[in-house]
Amino acid sequence: MSDTDRLAALEQRVAHLEQILQSPSGSPATPDADVFWALEGLISRVSDPGGVLFTGHVTLPDGRAARWQEGAGTEELLDGDWSQHVAALAALAHPARIRLLQHVLRGASTAGDLVQIDGMGTSGQVYHHLRQLVAAGWLHAVGAGRYEVPVARIVPLLTTILGARR
Template identity: 70%
Template sequence: MSDSDRLADLERRVAALEQKPQPTPDPEVFWALEGLLARAGDPGAVLFTGHATLPDGRTARWQEAAGVDDLLGGDWSQHVAVLAALAHPARIRLLQQLTRGAATAAELQQMDGMGTSGQVYHHLRQLVAAGWLATLGGGRYEVPVARVIPLLTVLSGVRR
């Protein structure tokens, strides 16, 4: 076999290897990914799921999947307000506090560095409008159970 034949054979074998799906590094660790791979065709999908028992006793269980084509082809600008609502230190602190249980604006204003009642109400309005908070009777606010796992997913996604 000539060198050019060996090179051509090697290139064919490498190309064949590159076409094979690569196994997940550790199926015990990546069990959710294995399940997603079994269900999603090309070009793939994104899955987030979670279970959390909050300090106030509420339980959040959530799962959502989206196809890569839908995500990459969608209008990302429609999500700016929802993301922007998280982009303020006071709002993040309010959300964190409200995952512990419902509270009124007056109770939330007592947190160190929260500012005036007008500032607190401004932040609460932003979070309610974006869907991160819900209003309850008696002027109380809480993080809706359906938003807990998405919120924790966003926070997990930005960790370095």
């Protein structure tokens, strides 16, 4: 490594340390407060070791609106029993069930509609997946063979999908 490269690397490390020291929390400042406005709000309200927040507002094709916010402290999340959430996560861990949820959110509401989805399988297979989703709380049977995602589950479902994209 040349002296010029070493000096440039050292200057970069010093700049990073200065950024940390200038931040009130002792961690680097958020790169763009306008883009990370929700994160800045969380940082201003939650002390170290921090927390996690998800929030959203959604209006579905059927007109139902979901406005939701949920948060938890880092210690609460790290110390909690994650195994109690396995059934809810496992219900999402099948391509057919994810497709069913997506179609229900987009407006398909009856079992008959859902059976018609290309590649979904037999009506017995569709009903099996619907039962799994209902048991895990991702779907609610509203009568006459109709299903909907409960309003309280819409934003959590979409944030789970968003998180999986990372």
